[in-house]
Amino acid sequence: MVNATFSVADGIGRISIEREEALNSIDLETKEAIIERLSDYEDDEDVRAVLFETEGDRAFTAGGDLKEVVDLDFELEPFTESWDRLFTRMVTLDTPTVAKVDGFTFGGGFDLVLHTDIVVAAEDVQIGQPEVNLGIVNHFSPALLPGTVGLNKTLDLLLTGEPITGKRAAELGLVARAVPADELDEEVESVLSALKSHSPEILSRIKSVVYEGTEMSPSAALTHAERVAHETGEGPWMREGVEAQLEKRDPEWAYDGE
Incomplete structure (x- = not known):
């Protein structure tokens, strides 16, 4: 079952993860659907930007579905390979991508943020890479984070697994903008409006x-x-x-x- 909905309105292709009961974790089937829809949006002349959003305001996304790791008998390759294809599609997409982060963002969700063109977050959300707590070595963040936040902060985030706020993430350059939660929708619309006005x-x-x-x-x-x-x-x-x-x-x- 695909746990996402897709729509196009007013020049924006929307991808909404709708799995609030599982903290909007993204399973393999949903990743495949997102990859396919990104290509559809790229080919649609009416789509000027792609927006990632999620159901509810508790979690943007907790990342991958850990139950699938168990189902795969702890074989990580299918799990990580699907993330790799999704993130590659995102950064090679002609159309700009935007993420509205209105809840905590961990694991694969953290990596999704790293591969989104413009991320707008609420100041008080928690963002982090806690996979060290699961005995997992993340294979995206160690390569990408040092160029953004520096070596020392990369090691801090990955070795402790402790989250930071959206406000701190903006200060470090992990997200583009951080605003009070009640201003988040307005700020996202401002970004989308700017993108739609350009060639x-x-x-x-x-x-x-x-x-x-x-x-x-x-x-x-x-x-x-x-x-x-x-x-x-x-x-x-x-x-x-x-x-x-x-x-x-x-x-x-x-x-x-x-």
Whole structure:
């Protein structure tokens, strides 16, 4: 059974994990459905951004379904391989992704946050990587966290398993924004509105050049970004954006990709 619902409205492709009784843990079948729907959203010209949200406000997601680990006789490969394919699909997706974190976020949920383009969290939520308590070595966070929070804080988070607040996560750069819980919906809508106002092609190019640059040396990343900037400058997007600014009107991006 897929424990998620999918919908498109007002330019936003929504993915809502609906398994509140299990702290919105994400099972294998649901991961597969999300991967498939992400590709559908990418191909849908009406979808300008993808929003991850979950049922209730106690947990954003506790990560994977531990009962499946037992069912698999503690064989982690199918479990982790499904996460790997989901996260790869997220970062290679042309469409920007946003997560609304309104409850505690642990384990695979923490990794989901690391692979989402823009994360908006309530200041008081708990975010952490407690897998050390389960005798598990997480295979995403050790590679990704040092570049974000530094070596010492990475070791603190992973060795103690202690969570931090959404506010602290924003200070460390783990999430993009943290606001009081009663302002979370408004802040998420502000992010989505901004994304919808921009050229989908330019958003896609920016996203890809940023992620690709993380795998290059600083000088190579700079050269790569310069090349992409020149390529897009030869297209219609800069002309439309500059002319719209000078004419004091909203740009029209209807011809993206033409």
